[in-house]
Amino acid sequence: MINTALNGFLTACKGLALTISHLFAASESKKVKGIKESDYFEQQNGIATVQYPHQKLPVPEVGRYQLEVVIDDCIVCDLCAKICPVDCIEIESIKATEAIGKTSDGSVKRLYAPKFDIDMAKCMYCGLCTTVCPTECITMTNQYDKSVTHISDLNYKFATMTDTEAEQKRKELEAQLAERQAAKLAAMKKME
Numbered sequence: 001m002i003n004t005a006l007n008g009f010l011t012a013c014k015g016l017a018l019t020i021s022h023l024f025a026a027s028e029s030k031k032v033k034g035i036k037e038s039d040y041f042e043q044q045n046g047i048a049t050v051q052y053p054h055q056k057l058p059v060p061e062v063g064r065y066q067l068e069v070v071i072d073d074c075i076v077c078d079l080c081a082k083i084c085p086v087d088c089i090e091i092e093s094i095k096a097t098e099a100i101g102k103t104s105d106g107s108v109k110r111l112y113a114p115k116f117d118i119d120m121a122k123c124m125y126c127g128l129c130t131t132v133c134p135t136e137c138i139t140m141t142n143q144y145d146k147s148v149t150h151i152s153d154l155n156y157k158f159a160t161m162t163d164t165e166a167e168q169k170r171k172e173l174e175a176q177l178a179e180r181q182a183a184k185l186a187a188m189k190k191m192e
């Protein structure tokens with residue numbers, strides 16, 4: 001009987017000591033540690049939560065978060081859209097009548113992109129699109145807190161062409177194709 005009471009008292013003291021130690025530890029904010037610090041995964045004292053958005057936990061450099069496209073460096077090869085397992089990248093292309101410049105890595109651009117949409121609501125953050133891109137213009141950024149008020153706002157549009165510009169480029173291509181066809185027919189007539 002006395003032993004049981006003593007055990008109960010000691011257990012209560014241990015529990016109280018643990019609670020008091022956490023109470024004092026929680027009087028300070030947790031130190032935000034960089035992912036590369038050797039003790040990143042070790043238990044830290046302090047308040048468990050951080051004062052977001054004034055204080056943010058560091059994220060790994062190779063983390064998979066919001067996708068970004070530098071459209072000026074895109075050669076509109078469609079590889080990213082083809083490899084996407086959930087079809088959340090939609091690209092439209094228009095062949096240019098001549099080379100339209102170079103990307104920052106020196107790749108020649110021959111296609112316009114009137115549409116380049118990525119629906120981040122469908123994206124499963126596999127990162128495959130970033131690994132196949134020949135010009136490395138589609139990347140995963142470290143931005144994880146891009147919230148929106150409507151799900152349709154998660155469909156990000158990266159194309160910069162206006163509808164009028166796209167229509168103009170389509171007409172130029174049609175005219176070039178018609179010109180080439182006419183020249184081909186004329187050459188065939190000459191041979192007859």
Ligand code: SF4
Nearest residue numbers: 084123124126127129
């Ligand atoms: S990260 Fe994966 S799911 Fe998301 S757009 Fe790229 S390929 Fe598609």
Ligand code: SF4
Nearest residue numbers: 074075077078080133
């Ligand atoms: S793989 Fe890269 S270059 Fe090709 S369409 Fe996608 S973003 Fe553009």
